[in-house]
Amino acid sequence: DVKVTQSSRYLVKRTGEKVFLECVQDMDHENMFWYRQDPGLGLRLIYFSYDVKMKEKGDIPEGYSVSREKKERFSLILESASTNQTSMYLCASSPTLTGFTEAFFGQGTRLTVV
Amino acid sequence: DQQVKQNSPSLSVQEGRISILNCDYTNSMFDYFLWYKKYPAEGPTFLISISSIKDKNEDGRFTVFLNKSAKHLSLHIVPSQPGDSAVYFCAASEAGTYKYIFGTGTRLKVLA
Numbered sequence: 001d002v003k004v005t006q007s008s009r010y011l012v013k014r015t016g017e018k019v020f021l022e023c024v025q026d027m028d029h030e031n032m033f034w035y036r037q038d039p040g041l042g043l044r045l046i047y048f049s050y051d052v053k054m055k056e057k058g059d060i061p062e063g064y065s066v067s068r069e070k071k072e073r074f075s076l077i078l079e080s081a082s083t084n085q086t087s088m089y090l091c092a093s094s095p096t097l098t099g100f101t102e103a104f105f106g107q108g109t110r111l112t113v114v
Numbered sequence: 115d116q117q118v119k120q121n122s123p124s125l126s127v128q129e130g131r132i133s134i135l136n137c138d139y140t141n142s143m144f145d146y147f148l149w150y151k152k153y154p155a156e157g158p159t160f161l162i163s164i165s166s167i168k169d170k171n172e173d174g175r176f177t178v179f180l181n182k183s184a185k186h187l188s189l190h191i192v193p194s195q196p197g198d199s200a201v202y203f204c205a206a207s208e209a210g211t212y213k214y215i216f217g218t219g220t221r222l223k224v225l226a
Contacts (some may be wrong), residue, residue, distance in 0.1 A: 105157035
């Protein structure tokens with residue numbers, strides 16, 4: 001079974017802190033994604049990566065950066081956390097470049113910024 | 115601009131009856147469509163998909179229908195069970211773009 005693991009289920013951080021969310025997948029997938037889920041807004045793409053050290057902005061990249069130094073690991077970085085970044089963060093991976101396959105999601109990280 | 119829309123935020127259905135969840139899209143370049151199910155405090159899990167060369171795909175109790183001319187897809191669950199109560203997201207992808215665009219979700223409640 002494909003496994004996508006996010007390092008934390010719940011996090012509470014203070015405004016202005018630098019926050020790292022880590023994600024690891026164990027199926028040698030090419031693509032990895034970071035989404036956030038908010039009520040009434042669905043899943044919105046923050047960043048994705050189609051190869052090591054490659055990244056592309058999604059629909060809402062402002063206030064975030066990412067790092068992919070190894071194929072299995074994709075990190076989301078909140079440079080200076082703000083209360084409007086309180087959300088459920090979801091990491092996903094998929095095996096191909098064509099999109100004709102499903103993405104596999106981690107269990108999510110509920111981040112609260114106070 | 116919302117490229118994938120789920121216009122019904124919620125739906126309630128009696129156990130044993132059919133649940134029909136709808137999704138509309140605006141981008142005619144989308145060629146692969148997926149449905150995910152999500153329980154609270156968990157990540158979404160893949161349910162069923164359909165490529166644009168088909169108009170129907172069936173997997174057990176779940177059937178997805180695609181109407182390309184109307185840019186509309188639907189998920190039918192028959193018979194509905196209380197364990198189906200969750201939020202359902204439709205998603206779309208365009209070959210070569212890598213990414214999946216999700217709708218806003220529909221919360222399904224199956225009443226026992």
